[in-house]
Amino acid sequence: GTVVGTATADATGKYSIILDKAYLNGESLSATASDKAGNATVPKTIVAPDTTAPSSLTITIDTTGKVVTGITEANAVVTVKNATGTVVGTATADATGKYSITLDKAYLNGESLSATASDKAGNTTAPKTIVAPDTTAPSSLTATIDAAGKMVAGVTEANAVVTVKNAAGT
Structure with missing residues (x-):
């Protein structure tokens, strides 16, 4: 490869080399004396530190609610957690x-899941x-109409939209 830095070791064998640029994120260099x-x-392989998280993570859940797919950094470990933080799936x-x-x-109930890539x-x-x-x-619906015949109230699934229709369906 291209020479990116050189130095001469001192009388004790110690050396320090300022490289031509910063090498990060697992880039490989080799050194020889x-x-x-x-x-x-023999060339000594040096692997630069990786300090950057994967730059992207796409995540899609299928209609069965059972399989999550996507794209991230090669060989990253993707972890999916439920709303309580429990790991519910992982893959490389x-x-x-x-x-x-x-x-x-x-x-299949609109649950929020979160994913990370490491x-x-x-x-x-x-x-x-x-x-x-x-x-x-929704698993249940209660509905009653008030004495004035103007308001319907009850209980159902949180955030469900309740629609009331007349006998003609309009």
């Missing part, structure tokens, strides 16, 4: 960054939220 006679060591992305996670159960150095993305499909009808 040569004496005045031209004898060289392939060399192209694609992943598929089979969750611990089907999520690279091999332990850098983690911010959590990304995904809402599971809601394919389950």
Whole structure:
């Protein structure tokens, strides 16, 4: 490869090299030492520190509420958690960054799930939220009309929209 820095070791063998630029995120460098006679060591591989979280994380949940897929950094570990923070699925992305996670159960009631991607150095993305499909009808509905015949009240699933129709259906 291209020489990116050189230095001469001092009388005790210590050296320090200022490189031509910062090398980060797992980039590989190699170092060799040569004496005045031209004898060289075997190249020593140096891996630059990875301090950057995966730059992207896409997440999609299928209509069955059981499989999460997406793309992130190659070989990153993707973890999906439920609203209480319990891990409900994990997978390692392939060399192209694609992943598929089979969750611990089907999520079909509009639950919020969050996903993160962590690279091999332990850098983690911010959590990304995904809402599971809601394919389950409210389990109950109570409805009564007041004495004046003007207001209907009752109880049903949180955030459900209640619609009242007349006998003609309009």
